[in-house]
Amino acid sequence: MKTTQEYLHSMHKLGRFGIFGALIVMLGIPTIMAIVYDSFPGVLEVLTGASGLLAVFVPIAVSEVISFTPVLGTSAYLSLITGNVMNLKLPTVMNAMKITNAEQGSEKADIVSTIAVAASSLITMIIIAVAVLLLTPLKPVFSIPAVQIASHNILPALFGGLSIGAIGSHVGGGVIIKGRLKAAIIPAILVAGAYFAAPELVTGLQGAFILISIPIIYFTAKKLYKKGKIQVILPSDAVEEKVASGE
Amino acid sequence: MSFYEITDSSLLYVLVALGILYVCFLAITFMRKAWKRGAEIGIDKKELMNVVKSSITFSIVPSIAIVIGLFSLVAMLGVPWPWFRLSVVGSVAYEIMAADAALKVAGTELATADASTFILMMYVMSLAIMGGLVAAFFIPEKMMKGTMKMKEKDERWGILGNSTFLLAIMVVLLLPMILGGGVQLLTWITSLVVTLTLSIIIKKFKVDWLSNFVLALSLFIAMASSVMWTSFLA
Numbered sequence: 001m002k003t004t005q006e007y008l009h010s011m012h013k014l015g016r017f018g019i020f021g022a023l024i025v026m027l028g029i030p031t032i033m034a035i036v037y038d039s040f041p042g043v044l045e046v047l048t049g050a051s052g053l054l055a056v057f058v059p060i061a062v063s064e065v066i067s068f069t070p071v072l073g074t075s076a077y078l079s080l081i082t083g084n085v086m087n088l089k090l091p092t093v094m095n096a097m098k099i100t101n102a103e104q105g106s107e108k109a110d111i112v113s114t115i116a117v118a119a120s121s122l123i124t125m126i127i128i129a130v131a132v133l134l135l136t137p138l139k140p141v142f143s144i145p146a147v148q149i150a151s152h153n154i155l156p157a158l159f160g161g162l163s164i165g166a167i168g169s170h171v172g173g174g175v176i177i178k179g180r181l182k183a184a185i186i187p188a189i190l191v192a193g194a195y196f197a198a199p200e201l202v203t204g205l206q207g208a209f210i211l212i213s214i215p216i217i218y219f220t221a222k223k224l225y226k227k228g229k230i231q232v233i234l235p236s237d238a239v240e241e242k243v244a245s246g247e
Numbered sequence: 248m249s250f251y252e253i254t255d256s257s258l259l260y261v262l263v264a265l266g267i268l269y270v271c272f273l274a275i276t277f278m279r280k281a282w283k284r285g286a287e288i289g290i291d292k293k294e295l296m297n298v299v300k301s302s303i304t305f306s307i308v309p310s311i312a313i314v315i316g317l318f319s320l321v322a323m324l325g326v327p328w329p330w331f332r333l334s335v336v337g338s339v340a341y342e343i344m345a346a347d348a349a350l351k352v353a354g355t356e357l358a359t360a361d362a363s364t365f366i367l368m369m370y371v372m373s374l375a376i377m378g379g380l381v382a383a384f385f386i387p388e389k390m391m392k393g394t395m396k397m398k399e400k401d402e403r404w405g406i407l408g409n410s411t412f413l414l415a416i417m418v419v420l421l422l423p424m425i426l427g428g429g430v431q432l433l434t435w436i437t438s439l440v441v442t443l444t445l446s447i448i449i450k451k452f453k454v455d456w457l458s459n460f461v462l463a464l465s466l467f468i469a470m471a472s473s474v475m476w477t478s479f480l481a
Binding site: 009011019025026033046057064074075077083084103107112120123127128139143161171177180221 | 259276277280295303305310312349366370374375383386387390414465470
């Protein structure tokens with residue numbers, strides 16, 4: 001049987017292979033079309049069109065990879081290839097860890113996250129394919145204002161239930177972390193201040209705010225943990241306590 | 248060749264279908280490997296099956312929201328390309344921005360665009376979104392090794408340190424929803440209340456199977472409630 005490290009390494013290899021293939025597919029389709037229709041755009045034209053977007057989206061994309069990887073594990077590869085990370089893959093993974101009581105960062109969490117993201121990606125691709133087939137009859141249904149309003153409010157509908165687990169003290173695998181929200185006070189003030197000053201700044205630069213918040217929370221948590229103001233209680237602690245008290 | 252002749256050409260349909268099949272194959276390979284490993288380390292098959300069931304039921308509603316985006320893109324770019332873009336990496340807001348940037352470079356508008364403009368659009372839309380994929384080529388393995396080392400050194404700090412990433416995401420995501428008030432806040436509260444109510448029901452009546460559907464149910468009910476809150480606040 002492979003060790004955890006060997007298993008994870010094989011998943012990383014598969015992920016990199018998958019990304020390489022996805023990049024080829026993404027650029028291959030326009031290239032084949034350009035060859036067949038003999039209509040290659042100029043390199044300068046493509047770069048000019050993409051440069052503004054690259055300047056905005058590269059920092060966002062890099063920050064997403066950094067902030068999502070510890071949560072998604074090796075399912076990050078498939079999540080990034082299939083997209084919709086925040087509104088679909090992240091909640092799916094959080095849900096999978098919750099229902100299996102898997103501790104974030106563990107091998108079990110990595111396995112259930114990968115299965116969850118794969119199942120979610122497949123069902124999304126099937127639904128989009130069905131919608132493409134039934135485009136004409138479905139169009140009036142999706143134009144109903146109520147459906148539009150509901151789909152506009154998908155994020156709060158998703159994260160209402162998930163926030164209990166995400167900010168609560170039970171982090172899965174029977175581990176309890178007491179007082180970890182203290183580490184989030186400074187970024188919370190920062191985000192709230194920025195939101196009151198310019199709401200669109202926070203929503204538009206979500207990735208940048210996450211990237212700023214991570215080191216603040218991380219190092220504050222480390223300091224508070226060392227001072228004993230944040231406590232991590234492992235499942236084995238309860239057993240040891242029982243043994244010590246002679247129960 | 249005109250813009251809409253190329254956007255809905257059968258060649259593009261075939262290429263897009265092949266591209267999506269590749270991603271499906273990849274998803275199945277990931278799932279098979281993870282499933283096999285789960286069985287190896289002794290995770291109950293029933294538990295893994297519950298993950299599949301729960302993920303599928305939960306993903307239906309957000310996927311329908313993606314379909315709504317598909318309709319708006321189809322009106323601009325024909326059927327096959329939006330189908331591909333929303334199945335691989337893309338999001339509606341980004342696609343519209345990228346398509347618009349390409350149009351500006353070509354110095355034209357959608358009404359007067361031709362086949363070459365569409366090919367330029369495809370390149371720009373693909374290229375500008377690749378940052379995340381390229382970053383994912385280098386970052387995740389190194390990062391995960393780092394967090395695992397941290398855990399080996401001090402298990403408690405390792406678990407806490409790892410949990411700070413999700414906490415950061417939640418702070419940035421949740422605060423604007425809560426502070427913004429209105430329909431978003433009421434929808435968020437509805438989702439929270441439905442989840443808590445279902446959790447109590449599961450515990451009290453010991454209906455464990457229901458826990459696989461808590462997220463899907465709270466999502467559906469909260470989204471439906473957003474329609475009610477919108478008309479109520481109007």
